[in-house]
Amino acid sequence: MYIKRCFCLAAMMISFVFPHACLLDGDCRAQEFQVGVGRKVITPETPIWLSGYAARNKPATKVVHDLWAKALVIESPGGERAVIVTADLIALPQGVTDEAAAKLQQRFGLERAQLFFNASHTHSGPVVWDNLSPMFDLDQEQKERLLRYRNHLVEQLVDVVAAAWADRAPAKIYFGGDTAGFAANRRQQTEKGVVIGVNPNGPVDHAVPVLKITAPDGRLRAVLFGYACHNTTLGGDSYKVCGDYAGFAQLDVEKSYPGATAMFLALCGGDQNPHPRGTLELAQEHGKALAAAVARALSGEMRPLSPPVRCAYKVSRLDFAPYKREDFEKELKSDNKYQQNRARKMLAAYDAGEPVTHLALPVQVFRFGTELTLVGLGGEVVVDYALRLKRELPGENLIVAGYTNDVPCYIPSLAVLKGGGYEPVTSMMYYGFPGPLAENVEETVIAACRNLIDETKKPK
Numbered sequence: 001m002y003i004k005r006c007f008c009l010a011a012m013m014i015s016f017v018f019p020h021a022c023l024l025d026g027d028c029r030a031q032e033f034q035v036g037v038g039r040k041v042i043t044p045e046t047p048i049w050l051s052g053y054a055a056r057n058k059p060a061t062k063v064v065h066d067l068w069a070k071a072l073v074i075e076s077p078g079g080e081r082a083v084i085v086t087a088d089l090i091a092l093p094q095g096v097t098d099e100a101a102a103k104l105q106q107r108f109g110l111e112r113a114q115l116f117f118n119a120s121h122t123h124s125g126p127v128v129w130d131n132l133s134p135m136f137d138l139d140q141e142q143k144e145r146l147l148r149y150r151n152h153l154v155e156q157l158v159d160v161v162a163a164a165w166a167d168r169a170p171a172k173i174y175f176g177g178d179t180a181g182f183a184a185n186r187r188q189q190t191e192k193g194v195v196i197g198v199n200p201n202g203p204v205d206h207a208v209p210v211l212k213i214t215a216p217d218g219r220l221r222a223v224l225f226g227y228a229c230h231n232t233t234l235g236g237d238s239y240k241v242c243g244d245y246a247g248f249a250q251l252d253v254e255k256s257y258p259g260a261t262a263m264f265l266a267l268c269g270g271d272q273n274p275h276p277r278g279t280l281e282l283a284q285e286h287g288k289a290l291a292a293a294v295a296r297a298l299s300g301e302m303r304p305l306s307p308p309v310r311c312a313y314k315v316s317r318l319d320f321a322p323y324k325r326e327d328f329e330k331e332l333k334s335d336n337k338y339q340q341n342r343a344r345k346m347l348a349a350y351d352a353g354e355p356v357t358h359l360a361l362p363v364q365v366f367r368f369g370t371e372l373t374l375v376g377l378g379g380e381v382v383v384d385y386a387l388r389l390k391r392e393l394p395g396e397n398l399i400v401a402g403y404t405n406d407v408p409c410y411i412p413s414l415a416v417l418k419g420g421g422y423e424p425v426t427s428m429m430y431y432g433f434p435g436p437l438a439e440n441v442e443e444t445v446i447a448a449c450r451n452l453i454d455e456t457k458k459p460k
Contacts, residue, residue, distance in 0.1 A: 031306045034075040035171035035213050037222045037261050038163030042087065042156050043067045043241060044126040044149050049142060051090040052123030053236030054135050054338065054430060059142070060124075064242035064280065065251065067125055069156055070263045071164040072213070072222060074173070076307030082366050083110060083161055084224065085117045086263045088243040091131040091407035092119045092157075094362065094378070096150065100157040107158070108165060113313035116364055116376050117157070119403045121266050122231040124242040128153065131407060134341045134432040171221060174212040175372050175397065176302035178293040181206050182245075182286045183229035184275035185383070187421060194421030198275055204228075205268065205383050208290065209399045210297040211305075220257050225249075225294045226265035226399060228383055233274045233283035245274055248287025253294050262294075266403040270380035270410050271423055303397075306369035310456040313364045316448040318411075319438040320357060325350050328434075342429040356434050362405035363448045367456035372397045375449055376404030377411065382423065384413035385442075389449060396453070409433055414442045 043066045047059035067088035074082045083104075085092075097117040104110045119128075127136065129143075129150040138146070185202025187194050211224040231244035243250070246264040253262035274286050325347070332343040349356050364376040373396050375389065381402030390398050402411070409431040412424040417436060424436050 031172070031304070032077070032170045032216065033173055033307065034168045035173070035221070036073040036164035036167035036169070037213070038071040038073075038160045038167060039261055040069050040156050040160040040163065041066045042069045042089070042153060046241065048126045048145060048149065049136060049138065050124055050239065050241070051127040051132055051135075052232070055236035056239070058239065060239045060241050062240045064124075064240045065247055067241065067243055067247070068250070069160045070261055071160045072224065072263070073161065073164040073168060074309055075168060076309050078308050080308045080310065081110065081114050082309045082311050083115050083164070084263070085115070085157060085161060086265060087117070087119050087157070088122055088247055089119045089125045089128055090121055090123065091128055091403065092117045092405070093128060093131045094360070094406035094408070095130070096128065096154055096157070097405050099154050103154070103158045104161055107162070111311070113311040113364070116366060116374070117405050118265050118376065118401055119407065120231050120243060120246045120264050121269075121380070121403050121407070122242065122244045122246065124234050124238055124240060124244055126241070132430055134338060134345070135430045137337070170216050172214050172216065173305040173368070174214070174302035175210070175305055176212070176297045176300060177207055177209045178297040178300070179206045180208050180227060180290045180293040182274050182289055183227065183269065183272045185271060186273040187271050187416065187419065187423070194419050196273070196422055202271070203383050203387055204272060205386050208293040208297065210294055210302075212298055212302055220260040222261045222263065223253055223257070223294060223298065224263045224265060225253075225290070226267045226401060227290055228267035228269040228386060229272045229274055230269050231266070233277045233286055234280065235278055238280075242280070242283070245283045245286035245290060248284050249290040249294070252288055252291035256291065256295060265399070265401050268377070268381040268383050268386040268400055268402045270382040270402060271416060272383055303371055305371050308369065310367045311365070312452040312455045313362065314448060314452060316361045316363055316444060317358050318361050318441055318444060320359070320434055321436045321438050323434050338429045342432060342434075345432050346434050359408050359433065361408065361411065361445065363445070363452055364404060365449070365452040365456050367453070372399070373453055373456070375400045375453070377402050377445065377449070378404055378406040379408055379411035380423070381411045382413050382416050384415060385411070385445065388446065393453070411445060412437065412441065414439060417441065
């Protein structure tokens with residue numbers, strides 16, 4: 001059985017032994033799906049503003065390596081379909097994913113529940129408008145450049161799915177995993193409260209889940225792998241387009257397995273940072289460590305997945321903690337320009353008679369037979385969610401991803417919310433929201449996940 005908790009490397013290696021699964025060279029065979037693989041370069045033209053750090057004061061003018069959108073179209077023998085799209089970007093905002101989904105529904109008949117969009121959350125990729133827009137003071141020409149990129153991105157997402165659709169061919173899918181140890185909890189407790197640093201005693205999830213897609217003859221066609229860690233090895237002093245460690249990991253996997261497409265899935269790494277961090281060399285080093293974990297998984301025992309693939313999707317409502325108009329009238333007088341930006345937005349909402357009281361959070365589940373369940377949550381989801389779901393659902397092999405279908409803000413657990421600091425409080429001004437979420441956030445999100453998991457267990 002695939003153990004759901006994060007232990008040391010040796011324990012995790014043992015956890016990926018499946019005593020009841022077929023070996024790749026054993027006497028039972030994985031059932032065939034139809035799988036298509038697509039890929040498309042989405043590197044922006046420079047100069048362009050990069051996203052993720054408020055400290056940057058100029059656009060990027062150089063590119064370390066290309067950014068990619070990649071897609072898997074998976075169809076089971078009964079005709080059920082699921083599409084996974086990954087992108088080397090800070091976010092795929094809901095406006096972008098919903099627009100792409102509408103075009104894909106019209107073109108291929110794909111339902112919204114069948115489309116899973118995940119962003120790597122690299123902080124060295126372009127602004128994807130209007131994600132984190134309160135973070136930037138841009139002139140009209142810069143905004144228009146970002147809007148052109150955003151609108152073209154929608155078409156590129158449609159195109160990459162179309163390429164995967166046209167590539168469909170018989171395939172088998174296997175699941176396994178390994179571990180990589182460079183993610184560290186970043187919520188460091190100090191006398192002044194929680195700061196972004198290194199917390200060696202904080203929760204982490206070092207698991208590296210891996211999906212392997214092969215042709216019937218065993219040829220490797222694609223590898224989908226995930227990790228729960230911010231793509232922030234490169235800091236705000238970097239002005240080069242780059243996929244950070246996840247970009248380097250994909251390049252290394254594809255170099256080791258010529259002809260295969262490597263896809264990175266950002267998991268629940270909202271409160272996790274690479275350690276150490278700060279240089280391009282470290283990003284390359286972490287990428288190699290992650291690629292090595294993928295290679296170990298591919299060379300070890302992997303569990304075959306079986307049809308059908310069932311999909312479910314829901315937009316949940318998350319409430320904000322109570323606040324008053326006076327809070328923003330006071331904030332408008334602050335010396336902090338980001339607080340001023342947030343105050344103007346909130347007061348404008350009051351004036352329009354529509355104060356911001358909640359946000360919409362997409363929640364999604366793909367279930368492959370009885371062997372694997374993929375959960376996708378919008379937002380910068382902290383690691384507590386993945387650890388809790390794995391702990392409370394021991395009968396499931398779970399992959400829990402954040403940064404899926406939208407990234408409206410951080411999604412803190414109750415413990416993180418009560419601890420304060422950047423993720424639950426300070427970051428909200430950069431996302432343009434009034435303040436912390438309400439204390440029922442964790443139970444609301446967990447309930448939505450469990451309800452959708454139960455829904456995908458039911459025959460349709």
